Amino acid sequence: MENVPSSAKKKSPASRSVSGVLLAWYDRHARELPWRVGPKARKSGERPDPYAVWLSEIMLQQTTVATVAPRYAEFLARWPDVKAMAAAPLDDILGQWAGLGYYARARNLHKCAVVVAEEHDGVFPDTEEHLRALPGIGAYTAAAIAAIAFDRRAIVIDGNIERVVSRLYEIATPLPAAKEEIKVRLEEIWPAKRSGDFAQGLIDLGAGICRPKAPMCLLCPVSENCAAQKASRQENFPVKVARKAKPTRVGAVFALTNAKGEMLFERRPEKGLLGGMLGLPGTEWKENLNGDVFESAPAKAKWQKTGEATHTFTHFHLTLDVYAGAAPKGFRRSTDQQWIRPDEARLPTVMKKAVKAVEKG
C-alpha cells in the first residue's frame, strides 16, 4: 500500500474498501425479506424471480417494509406470475391495493403486467433501459430490478442510499439537486460484481444503521470512510430544501344505507386523487364549504351529520363532514354507483375513516 502512487491511492483503494466492506457486512447482516434471495442462497446460484422483485419494488415505493410484507404475500398468492396478474381486471388489483396509497402505482402495476405479458411474452426485460420504458418503472425501480434480479451494474438511488452517500461525502447540496453528485460518487464505488447485493446492502445499511435519526455509527461497517461521522455531523445530512406548509381543505360525504345494511359507494374518476378507487359520494374538496352541500348528496333523505373524518394527503389536510341517511323508497342507484356492505368494501384510508364516523355516530 505504501508504494502505491498517490494518483492511484486517491480513488481505487477507498472505493475498493467501501464496496468490499459493505458486501462483507451484507453477507452477515442482510435482512431476511419475503421477496429477497439472501447473499448465501445467491452465492449458491439461486436467482430471484424478476416478477417478485418487480412486485416488491413497486409496493416498496413510498411504503415501508413492515407495511408491504403482508400485502406482498397476498398479491403473490393471488397472482403468482405476471400473466396471471395481466389477466385480472383492474378493479381486482385496485381492491387488493386498497389502503396502500398512491393508487397510480396499482394502475401502473396492472398496465405493466399487461405490457410484459403481451409484448414480452411474460418475460421481464433484463436491462435498465428496457425496464425504464415500462409503466410505473422510473429511474430507481429500473436500476433496482436490473441490479437485484439480473445483477446488472446499475446505479440504484433510493432515499436510503441518498442518506448513506450524502453522509459518506458530506454532500452540502440540498436534495433533490444533490442527486447528480450522489450518482457520481456511487459510480466511483459501485462494484462490477454482486451489483444486486451491493444495492441491497446499501439499502439495508440505510434502513438499519444509517437511519435518519440517531444513526448507529458504532455498528457501521463504513464509519471509517464517513466524512460526516468524522465531523460528528451525521444528522445534518442529507440537506433538504425546506418543505412548504400544507393548506386545509374541507368537504362533505354522504353515507346512504339501504334496508340490507349496505352502503352506497361510487367509483372515483380514473385520474387524480384516489383515482379508480371506491368512495362515498360527496362534494368537491375545497378551501371552504360554500353553497348547499346537499346538492351533492346522492338522494333526497333526512341527512344527519354523524361526525367528521380528517386525513392528510401529500399536499393538503382534509376535513370531511360525514352525513348518514336512509335510502328513500324507489331510490335507484346510477351505473357508477354500487351497494356494498361497508365492512366488505375495499376502500382508501380516508373513506374507511368516513365510514367509521358513520358507525360511531
Add this chain to the structure above:
DNA sequence: TTCCCGGTTA
C-alpha cells in the same frame, strides 16, 4: 397532533 419519510408521472 404534528412532523417526517419516500418514487413516478405529467
Add this chain to the structure above:
DNA sequence: TAACCGGGAA
C-alpha cells in the same frame, strides 16, 4: 415542479 398516500416517530 407539483400532484399523488399512509404509517410511524416525536
